[in-house]
Amino acid sequence: MGENLGFQLMSVLLLAGVITKTGGSIPRPKLTGPSMAYVKSTETFECKLSETLLPLTYELVKDNGEVLQTTDVSQGGQPITFSLRVNEKSEGQYYCRVRARGQTITSHALNFEVVIPVRGTHLVSDPDPPVIYEGAGFTLSCQVSKGTHLAYIWYHNKQKVASPSSLHHLSGNTLTVNKATERHAGYYVCTATNKMGNISRASSSLQVNVVVKKYLSAPTLSFTLFHYGSGYHANVSCRSERGSPPVKFRLLLDGKDVPVQQEGSLEAWFTLPVDVGMDMGTLQCRAETDIQQLLSDPKDLEVVPVRRPSVVVEYLQTADYVVAAALLQCSINSGTFPLFSWSFNHSPLPSQGHSHAFTLNGKSLILTDINARNSGYYSCRVRDSFNSNSSWLESEGVLVEQTDFKMPSVAVIAMAFCCFLLTIILGGACCLLWSIKRERNQDGGNQDVVLQEQTNTEADRTMLETGSEPKAEEMDTVVVEVEV
DSSP: OHHHHHHHHHHHHHHHTSSOOOSSOOOOOEEEOOSEEETTOEEEEEEEOSSOOSSEEEEEEETTSOEEEEEEESSSOSOEEEEEEOOTTOOEEEEEEEEETTEEEEOOOEEEEEEOOOBOOEEEEESSSOEEETTOOEEEEEEOSBOSSOEEEEEETTEEOOSSOSSOEEETTEEEESSOOGGGOEEEEEEEEEEETTEEEEEEOOOEEEEEEOOOOOOEEEEEEEEETTEEEEEEEEEOSSOOSOEEEEEEETTEEEEEEEEESSEEEEEEEEOTTSEEEEEEEEEEOSSOEEEOOOEEEEOOOOOOOEEEEEEEEOTTSBEEEEEEEEEOSSOSSEEEEEEETTEEOOSOOSSEEEETTTTEEEESOOOSSSOEEEEEEEEETTOTTSOOEEOOOEEEOOOOOBOOOHHHHHHHHHHHHHHHHHHHHHHHHHHHHHHHHHHHHHHHHHHHHHHHHHHHHHHHHHTOOOOOOOOOOOOOOOOO
8 A cells, every 4th residue: 555655646746847757858849939029128038848857957049059048947847938138139040958868959940030220211312412304314212320120101292102103113212213204303201110010110311302304495585675765775585485494594696695694594684775777686595504505596686667557358257158257457568566556437446345356466356246337447557566656557448348248158169160170171172173173274285285396397397308498479569659
């Protein structure tokens, strides 16, 4: 009975782990712990055996063979824990190594990554500064002073850039545009983030302004006239419709630079003295940027006074070819800065009306409804706009009246033209036949003359062969005397 009691007591002690198993190999330990952690945090690793063996020695070993911590266990339970203060060099593989009864066995590797919070985000551009022309490309790189396991978010003009994007190419920490347009210009910001579990860190860059310049269009030149002091001056405008400032403008008179230049926006103004009625030379404007130099078309700097105008009338018809309106144009042969006005039956025509309208600064008058009330004589007047003291020159009146005349349709006009063309063809054919017949008649008469000449020649030959000579006929002479 004592032996049975001793056996039962040994079984209880073995189950409680007080007495270890003797003989055999050590089972492989299992190392558990976090796979990722922020730097400067403290993390815990656990090493555990599937069986209890005493005494034991536990070691936490890094992949380079460095033993970080050692724990001797002579009594107590499992698992064994190790505390690790994480720094930037803590990233790598970790093992748990167990030593017992002269045996050593190591756990499988545990991969551990160190997350360094992101900070110091900034943008690097290529080219630098990011100023380009349309069609060129640029690249922005999102750089950080510190940080690992990063993700990147891009913003363009405060709008998040989608990935993938139709305007930009995103790859890693770079944003690339191969052929820039005006849509790519603006402010860019990059935000770098790293995240572990529910905790995330973010750092944003300062905004970078990408400038996409437009190529300059050829400048256009124009001028107006104003009176200043005792004479007139030309206010010359040089303008480019398209381009990116700054633009430098130069004015050339007869190919020589005027000693004034302006730089700034897409338009510049110059002032030159002018004598009315004289040719002051040829003007040209030159627009310059850092990569372009463009010239305007030449323009004569000459102010010609106006002369007496004339009125040209053109009737307008509806789809039914009914006259519905009239277009009157005030035509002038000369005049650089004309001012127009119209009169109806020798009375000034108001600028606003129910049945008329002005176009081209008053040069044209449109009668939208021709009726009995607006039928009459229309004339236009013109004078120099730069001289308020100049006299008005008036054209002769042109009669515009209501009519029921219906314009012929296109089909009628085409039919009339075809008939006219057919008449010409028939007439030409008749003339051609008559000419041929006449030539044939003339050829027949010539043949008769030739036959007659041949007959006379044969008769002469006969007379020569017979030796006969033509005999002279005797003629009696009668003399008549008249007494007075």
